[in-house]
Amino acid sequence: MNGIEVLASIFIGIGLLFFIAGTAGLLRFPDVYMRLHALTKADNLGLGFISLGVGLQTGSWSIGVKLLLIWLAVLLASSTVSHLIARRALRGGMSPWRREQ
Amino acid sequence: MIDLAAKAFDALLAGLILWLAWSSLSTQDILKGIVLFIAFGLCMGLAWVRLNAPDIALVEAAVASGITGAMLLGAWNKMRLSLAKMRGDETKLPEPGRPWLHISGLMAMGGALGWAIFSIPPENTGGLLVPAMRELPRSGVGNPVTAALLNYRAYDTLLEIGVLLLAVVGVWSIAKSRKPAQGVPRGPILYGFARISAPLLILIGGYFLWLGTSRAGGAFQAGALMAAVGVLLVLTYGPTRRVPAEWIDRWGSIFGLTVFLTLGIGFMLQGRAMLEYSAGSAGAWILVIESAATVSIGWTLLLLFLGGRPQAASQKGILVEEDEVEGQA
Amino acid sequence: MSLDPETLYALTGCGIFLIGLYSFSIYPHLIRKILALNIAGAGVYLVLASMAYQGKETVADPVPHAMVLTGIVVAVAGTALALALAGRISSETGKVDLEEPQDIEKEDE
């Protein structure tokens, strides 16, 4: 097990942590707007770390470019879709959760 | 350790697939059923990779959870809107009758199927793997699945494109096309997204088409991506743009079948069997057929997504949802 | 008892085929019936692909894979046609299921 492999496993491990955090947020947050955080932030960062780890491990340029493309596509898609869904929910009259309620 | 983890992964995935199938069908809430069905498609994609079938996984990713999901969502919404207009009741349905009869029949069938699975001889004979790999160098492509689709069993693929065309004929004759909702604001973020990702999707479609000659990929994967571009553009720009003239739809959807049949008959005129490629040039012909088929598959799937015959483009902005109740709000 | 992955997935395929068939025969809502047919079809594909599996190291049999690919695309075509029919039925009758003819007559009276 050389240095690159150790680094790759560390990145994949960090990615796993973000995924677990994102899922916890999805399950625990009280309304749809907060759950958007879990979707757009934690999971996409987790995917970034995992693709970094996988890219280091394979060490091939063509796969590296594909991994970057996958990450960018997911970032673009999830930010667009969550914007659309949140706006629609807000205009549909769903009010954000507040603590005092 | 690795073996144990692999076994745990397979068992968990199989359990998830079963649970998703059951819960997407047993819910009264149709949208929940559709979303769970899309998740089911994702899990099936993982199962295909586990079974060494990346070609199927690609098609499952593109078709089953992309196009079929969008189609189901659109049809569900249209049904809901027209029921709201007619004051129909979606929830009031007759109770399912005598489930025990069904269950006992299915138990017997399940027993028979399970017995059949376990009675398959354990020494795997390899099926058609050996002849398929033996003929691969002569087939003109490097991917055995593409060879099976477009060389060994090219008739199947020809007829399959025909089936897609027939489905369009059927859909056109029973319904008018479903149009994107007009009252829903689009906004700059969606327009920006469509502008970036439409060309990107076309580029990736071309990549998958080229990939099909040597590895997993091919006309269906590329065609499904083209259809996805169409779906994205229709959803984004649909309410503000003209409907293209109908002859474009017609020619776009029969193009692939025409090229396929012309080549097949051309080979017959040269004294060979239908779709029997000449030695040495098989690879080039397969690429020609696949490129033509990609265009047609994409077009056909888009027309199927629209769910009916597009209305004549007489004026600009005609895409008013007929069943739209929104205007009354 | 230890199962080979291909046997496990083949049994899963049988299971989802049965679930799909059961739901198809028992629930009246047309979209649920279409979903059920799709899921039953996925079960058949899973059985076919696990027959093609030849072990971790070797390539799988390409011919069943090609058949499954054809099947998936034909299923999409069938689903689109079925959805168009279901939409037409619901817009004509205001119902989401195929009700027995005598019930419709009763309503007319």
Added chain:
Amino acid sequence: MSAFLSVSLVVLLITMAAGLVRVARGPTEADRVLASLLLGTTGVAILLVLSLVMSMPAAVDVALMFAVLSAIIGIAFALRGRVAASESEKDLE
């Protein structure tokens, strides 16, 4: 290394199963669709790790396909036509 990757696959699949709880539970339609989008991201991560474990580069292509198509469903959902009164009531539940 490989043992670590195999275990992380199982962990990812478990987080995916946990995300499904949100799809099943709702409560609004938007929750279900968003959760399915998150499942898609997790599925892409599983495919990437699977491509290492099974040494199958084609799994990266499958992940690419899922990634570029993940937006279509969400956009189709967000841009659907509305039923004026009844649906906003349903979303408020």
